[in-house]
Amino acid sequence: MLSSENRLRRREDFATAMRRGRRAGRPHLVVHLRDGTDPHVAEETPPPPRAGFVVSKAIGNAVVRHRVQRRLRHLVRARLAALPAGSLVVVRALPGAESVASEQLARELDAALERLLGGVRG
Template sequence: MLPTDNRLRRREDFATAVRRGRRAGRQHLVVHLRSGATDPHAPGESAPPTRAGFVVSKAVGGAVVRNKVKRTLRHLMRERVDQLPPGSLVVVRALPPAGDADHAQLARDLDAALQRLLGGGAR
């Protein structure tokens, strides 16, 4: 499970990540990343945590399938949240093929998208 401090909950934060962040799409998901490096924090304060949110629409499947995809994505993001710059906002949007994807396929797509957004991958 993704720790509470690392969860994206407010509508405005989702909108900021999607509208002002960079985007990388793969077969099963699209990742939006708004890097936290643009807002310097006050001296002596620790950097805000990276926060992640998930969007899984009804196009992915029924309630059971959507919840399974969300749980899988949260688990995968928990393992990767330390790789992202402090204060970043991440929105992972599952596409319809994600409902039929297994854990390994979602992990590959998430890794590829994050690598591209962090500057390590080509288009």
């Protein structure tokens, strides 16, 4: 379970990450990242990174969708420390994600985050 401060809940936050952020696609998921650098906001302590998940009905019924979301949430929770402070991350599951092993999803998530974070840093 992600802590309350690390969860995306508002539609506007999802839209910001998906429309204004960068994205990296993989065979079973797409990761959207909006880094937390905003020159117009002067905060002393930046907020923690926040993550949200999109698992559509194309994945399967409610039981299957929730299982995929739990697996993704577990994988993202382990990687929150590597994300920049104030960043917004949306992980969108694609059809076929329900039948892939967690290790494969972890590799795809790592590859997507590496691509996105490499572009932010460099």
